[in-house]
Amino acid sequence: xxxxxxxxxxLLGGEAGDGVKEAGISFSKLLxxxxxxxxxxxxxxxxxxxxxxxxxxxxxxEKVFNNLNELDIVIAFNKETVELHKKELRKxxxxxxxxxxxxxxxxxxxxxxxxxxxKQNAHHLARTSVALGALVYYFSLPLNKLEKIFxxxxxxKAKDNIVLARQGFEYAKKNNWPQLKIKIAKxxxxxxxxxxxxxxxxxxxAGLENYIAYPMTPAxxxxxxxAEHKDKYKIKVIQPENEIAAAIMAIGASYAGKRSAxxxxxxxxxxxxxxxxxxxxxxxxxxxxxxxxxxxxTGVPTGTGQADLAMLKNAGHGEFPLxxxxxxxxxxxxxxxxxxxNLAWQFQVPVLVLLDKHLSESIxxxxxxxxxxxxxxxxxxxxxxxxKRYSFFKxxxxxxxxxGTRGLSVKSNSYEHDERGIVTENPTIVKxxxxxxxxxxxxxxxxxxxxxPLKVYGDxxxxxxxxxxxxxxxxxxxxxxxxxxxxxxxxxxxxxxxPDKKLASELKxxxxxxxxxxxxxxxxxxxxxxxxxxxxxxxxLRYDSKPFNPADLAEKINKELKx
Amino acid sequence: xxxxxxxxxxxxxxxxxFGILAAFKSSVSxxxxxxxxxxxxxxxxxxxxxxxKITEYLNLNTFTSLHxxxxxxxxxxxxxxxxxxxxxxxxxGDVYAEGLDHLIxxxxxxxxMTIIVHNNQVFALTTGQFTPTSPKGxxxxxxxxxxxxxxxxxxxxxLSAGASFVARSYALEIEKTKKIITAAIQHxxxxxxxxxxxxITFYDTREILKNKIKWLDEKYKTNDFYGAFxxxxxSKEKMPLGIFYQVxxxxxxxxV
Numbered sequence: 141x142x143x144x145x146x147x148x149x150x151l152l153g154g155e156a157g158d159g160v161k162e163a164g165i166s167f168s169k170l171l172x173x174x175x176x177x178x179x180x181x182x183x184x185x186x187x188x189x190x191x192x193x194x195x196x197x198x199x200x201x202e203k204v205f206n207n208l209n210e211l212d213i214v215i216a217f218n219k220e221t222v223e224l225h226k227k228e229l230r231k232x233x234x235x236x237x238x239x240x241x242x243x244x245x246x247x248x249x250x251x252x253x254x255x256x257x258x259k260q261n262a263h264h265l266a267r268t269s270v271a272l273g274a275l276v277y278y279f280s281l282p283l284n285k286l287e288k289i290f291x292x293x294x295x296x297k298a299k300d301n302i303v304l305a306r307q308g309f310e311y312a313k314k315n316n317w318p319q320l321k322i323k324i325a326k327x328x329x330x331x332x333x334x335x336x337x338x339x340x341x342x343x344x345x346a347g348l349e350n351y352i353a354y355p356m357t358p359a360x361x362x363x364x365x366x367a368e369h370k371d372k373y374k375i376k377v378i379q380p381e382n383e384i385a386a387a388i389m390a391i392g393a394s395y396a397g398k399r400s401a402x403x404x405x406x407x408x409x410x411x412x413x414x415x416x417x418x419x420x421x422x423x424x425x426x427x428x429x430x431x432x433x434x435x436x437x438t439g440v441p442t443g444t445g446q447a448d449l450a451m452l453k454n455a456g457h458g459e460f461p462l463x464x465x466x467x468x469x470x471x472x473x474x475x476x477x478x479x480x481x482n483l484a485w486q487f488q489v490p491v492l493v494l495l496d497k498h499l500s501e502s503i504x505x506x507x508x509x510x511x512x513x514x515x516x517x518x519x520x521x522x523x524x525x526x527x528k529r530y531s532f533f534k535x536x537x538x539x540x541x542x543x544g545t546r547g548l549s550v551k552s553n554s555y556e557h558d559e560r561g562i563v564t565e566n567p568t569i570v571k572x573x574x575x576x577x578x579x580x581x582x583x584x585x586x587x588x589x590x591x592x593p594l595k596v597y598g599d600x601x602x603x604x605x606x607x608x609x610x611x612x613x614x615x616x617x618x619x620x621x622x623x624x625x626x627x628x629x630x631x632x633x634x635x636x637x638x639p640d641k642k643l644a645s646e647l648k649x650x651x652x653x654x655x656x657x658x659x660x661x662x663x664x665x666x667x668x669x670x671x672x673x674x675x676x677x678x679x680x681l682r683y684d685s686k687p688f689n690p691a692d693l694a695e696k697i698n699k700e701l702k703x
Numbered sequence: 704x705x706x707x708x709x710x711x712x713x714x715x716x717x718x719x720x721f722g723i724l725a726a727f728k729s730s731v732s733x734x735x736x737x738x739x740x741x742x743x744x745x746x747x748x749x750x751x752x753x754x755x756k757i758t759e760y761l762n763l764n765t766f767t768s769l770h771x772x773x774x775x776x777x778x779x780x781x782x783x784x785x786x787x788x789x790x791x792x793x794x795x796g797d798v799y800a801e802g803l804d805h806l807i808x809x810x811x812x813x814x815x816m817t818i819i820v821h822n823n824q825v826f827a828l829t830t831g832q833f834t835p836t837s838p839k840g841x842x843x844x845x846x847x848x849x850x851x852x853x854x855x856x857x858x859x860x861x862l863s864a865g866a867s868f869v870a871r872s873y874a875l876e877i878e879k880t881k882k883i884i885t886a887a888i889q890h891x892x893x894x895x896x897x898x899x900x901x902x903i904t905f906y907d908t909r910e911i912l913k914n915k916i917k918w919l920d921e922k923y924k925t926n927d928f929y930g931a932f933x934x935x936x937x938s939k940e941k942m943p944l945g946i947f948y949q950v951x952x953x954x955x956x957x958x959v
Contacts, residue, residue: 350782376782376959381808385775388768388805392779395766396746396787400779418769543746543764544784551758553767554751562710562759563767 146200147618149208150275151225152268153194154217156187162293163215163268164195165503168332169289170272170281171199172505175325178332179204179614181502181687186357186441192220201323204504205469206614209689213278215271217253234318236271249274249317256307262300269301273308280321283309330507335499335611336361338470338508339429342477343401344373345511350393350400352378352386357441358497359403359431383408387415387428394424395552397542399481401427406435406448409492413456416490420460422552423530423538423577425484425517429477431495432610434685443685444497446610446658452492453636453667459574461487461581463588464636466494468613470504472633478511479591485517486587487580488537494635496658498687499611522548528559532572536579585637593634594642599626603649604701607632607676608656609664615688616656622694625701632664640671647674654678654700656693678703704732704742710759719874719900723792723821724757726881731763734888746780746787748773750802752794753828753902754821771801774809777816778955785956788888789816796826799835799855810864810893812955817887817894820857821874823902831905841906858935861895862928862948868894869931869948873916874901875909879944886946892954899942912942919945926950 150167154160161182168180176199185191196207210230216222216237229235239250253270260266269290276283286305290298333341340362343351353363367377380386386402393400404412409430419426430452434445452464463483467476473495480491520527520539527548531538538559541550551561556573558564564573598620605628608616613631620629630646632639647653655665655676660683665676680696682688706728714720734740745763749755751770758765764787768776777789798806798820809816825843826832832845836857840849862869868890872880880898887894899916901908923945924930931948 350779352779378782378959380775380778381804384772385778385805385808388772388775389779389782392748392766392776392781393783394779395776396780396783398783400783414769415772418772422766542784543780543787544744546741546743548743549762550764552765553758554769555767560708561765562708563756 146202147198147204147208148200148212149196149198149210150213150215151194151196151211151228152215152217152271153192153221153225155189156184156191156193157189158193158217159265159268160193160195160217162265163272164197165332166286166289166293167272167275168197168503170276170286172330172332173285173289173327174281174322175327176200176322176505177203177330178505179207179502180332180504181207181498184442192224194221194225201325205617206690208618209691215275217268217271236274238267251308251311253308256304260300260303262304266300266304269304270308273305274312274317276305277309277312278317278319280319328507330505332503332505333470333508334361334501334503335470335473335495336431336501337365338474338506339477339493339495340365341508342474342511343427343481344375346478346481347399347514348373348375348401348481349398350376350378350390351403352380352389352393352400353403354380354383354386354408356405356408358433358500359405359429359495361501362403362429383411384415387412388418391415391419391422391424391426394426395543395550399425399485401429401481403429403431405431405433406451407437409448409455410451417456417458417460418554419490420456420458420462421554421556423488424552425488426490427480427484427493428490429480429493429495431497431500433497434683440685442497444611444658444687445683445685446496446612447660447663447683449494449609449635449659449663449667452494455492456490460577461489461584462636463489463491463584464494464634465491466609466633466635467499468610468631468633469499470506471508473499474508475511478513482513482515483584483587486515487584488517488540489580489584494610496611502611524548529561530557530559530573530576532559532576535583536576581637588634588637589639589642593632593639594646595631595633596646597629597631599628602626602628603651604628605630605647605650605652606654606656606697607664607668609633609635610658612656612658612688615690615693618690619694619697622691623697623701627697635667638667638671643668644672644674652678652701654680654697656680656688658682658688704735706731706762708760708762712760713756714753715904717903718753719903720753720757720821722874722877723819723880723898723900724760726877726884727819730881730885730888733885739889740788744787745790746777747790747792748777749792750794750797751828752797752826754792754794754797757792771797771805774798774802774805774816774818778809778814781814781816781956782959785815790819790888791816792819792821795820795822795824795836796834799857806861807864810861810866810895813865813867813892813952814955815891815893817890818896819884819887820895820897821900822857822897823900823906824854824908825902825906827902827905843905856936857897858947859932862932862935865893866895866948867892867950867952868946870895870946871897871899871944873912873944874898879918883946890949892952915942916944917941919943919947
């Protein structure tokens with residue numbers, strides 16, 4: 141198994157409503173318990189019951205950046221899973237299938253999952269436990285640890301799952317299934333977390349007080365996570381009538397002095413454009429996370445894509461300073477959550493964070509480095525008379541005060557305004573106020589440059605480079621293990637302000653640059669040309685709603701390098 | 704107590720907006736003197752339109768928002784700091800067209816805020832087009848042959864949506880308007896005050912309204928939903944004015 145690569149990949153597949161995701165997570169928890177490192181992703185259609193769902197689970201002793209698509213094991217809860225995924229099966233790989241669902245063939249291991257479940261009179265969702273028990277046998281893992289995981293997840297309903305897992309285990313043993321040995325190590329401090337939850341925890345670490353969002357896949361699980369834990373974190377979570385209201389409410393809450401954020405996908409953010417511009421002119425701290433899915437319009441709601449960079453970097457009508465960050469994995473997503481709130485309050489600017497479905501919903505085993513920094517920003521001396529919300533300061537940052545402060549009034553205005561916040565059409569003041577806002581840009585650049593606006597992997601002296609962003613990072617880092625020539629891999633994290641000088645210097649010695657992006661036109665490549673004048677002619681683009689597959693990607697990169 | 708800013712007032716001379724501003728300032732002065740509110744806790748929001756300039760003329764916490772967006776802005780501030788007294792001045796085009804969803808949902812939530820609608824039945828700042836409350840047949844720059852739509856009845860809509868205080872006043876009756884605004888600010892929950900206002904430049908209804916308005920008599924009961932609904936539905940001939948409905952209901956910000 142997986143001789144040429146120490147990553148093992150299992151795919152669990154079934155109908156929506158079969159509990160595929162839950163089963164994948166339970167087994168992942170077990171692997172984490174025995175010290176494995178994991179990456180887990182999910183594919184599902186936009187419906188509640190029926191349709192094909194799958195969970196891909198890759199694990200290794202070393203860090204796993206992305207799933208591999210060469211499967212070692214397919215667990216098929218229905219026949220369709222076999223049909224859909226048998227071509228992805230590695231040579232010598234096995235299919236474990238519910239014996240009720242299909243006749244066995246040579247490389248199939250039949251397991252009476254449905255039969256055991258019926259006999260036990262258990263809920264149909266408990267059927268997956270039979271398979272997990274058999275997997276425990278297959279990988280020579282401790283069954284009691286799986287039982288403990290069931291108890292933690294299902295509480296007093298875990299009994300059936302435990303019995304069925306034992307039956308699966310015994311069945312595999314009795315039928316002399318092959319067995320492998322995973323190196324069992326002590327459980328580290330890593331835990332399983334997806335990109336969305338990591339982002340939410342990042343926001344919380346930087347003092348989030350309100351989260352306001354209208355449901356939209358794939359950002360919705362941030363709303364779910366924060367709504368579930370709002371009492372624990374003492375935050376307010378609001379689901380308003382639409383995305384416009386969400387963004388405006390967040391601005392209202394920040395105006396009143398509370399750290400707020402909103403979350404949506406591309407379509408929802410399109411509705412937030414005017415609010416975003418309002419945050420720009422009123423210099424009110426604003427944070428939005430946009431988890432991309434393929435558009436245009438409703439597009440492919442449960443697919444992944446990276447096609448909203450162009451919209452975000454030009455977000456909002458008019459001109460004003462803004463920040464756009466694009467993390468590439470769960471750790472960076474956590475950091476981006478914390479940085480977004482801190483940057484927004486430090487500089488009184490809107491900050492956007494771009495995620496995508498593959499990052500938002502994929503789970504990785506990570507050790508998050510806890511953020512303890514909360515930047516409150518420049519606050520007004522409340523004893524000051526004649527407070528002016530937009531007073532001209534050398535650095536362009538005016539001290540903030542909030543309604544409810546005795547002896548002063550805080551005036552904000554969507555019209556161009558004077559220092560006091562009163563509407564103006566005086567061209568001198570209009571220009572001065574623009575200049576004041578733009579004075580912040582060099583300060584933002586300095587701050588961003590201290591926070592890795594780009595990262596370099598691979599051979600730092602290579603003359604070939606791949607450039608990428610967002611969740612494509614995982615596939616690229618797995619793919620470059622199989623690139624024949626030496627290669628430098630550059631990840632852009634800060635899209636605005638753009639690290640043009642740093643990137644130009646990284647590309648100085650490069651003869652061939654390849655952009656790898658999840659969109660149809662190469663939006664990062666366009667941005668690089670705009671900001672640095674460097675034209676990237678070689679592009680590997682994927683826009684079929686699926687994430688990059690490392691093996692395919694390696695092949696394509698090798699081909700580009702041969703050209 | 705100086706509630707004025709030094710900003711030059713740019714409403715048309717004689718605009719009933721002056722009446723609304725005067726009524727509001729007088730109401731605030733009384734409430735502050737009676738220690739019912741603290742000035743620093745007042746947070747005033749407005750939309751865009753002639754009405755929206757009111758925030759420029761008030762030396763208070765104010766936020767001149769976008770067209771139609773004063774209400775969610777007020778709601779956000781209220782969530783952040785429930786001690787604030789949130790008041791949103793909005794226009795008929797502003798709140799019944801662009802921002803209608805926000806109005807209905809804030810009423811549904813019984814969010815603790817006061818909405819004051821400057822209803823002049825016309826878009827004035829954009830030099831005269833029909834709005835959702837313009838009468839059928841109104842000739843305007845965007846309806847030169849007369850508007851083909853029936854006007855909306857905002858009061859029945861807002862009552863159905865869940866508002867716990869529904870009133871209507873007339874901008875030229877400053878004393879009565881002040882009393883209604885005061886009652887609306889004192890009310891805990893969603894208080895909605897529509898102020899009928901002639902636009903002396905683009906739609907001067909002063910003559911029409913003179914014989915049309917009719918104040919509720921003192922025996923009128925404000926706690927009867929269906930009574931209120933009937934009263935404000937049958938307003939073809941006469942236009943009733945006063946507080947139609949006022950009840951206590953759970954408040955969104957107390958529970959969120």
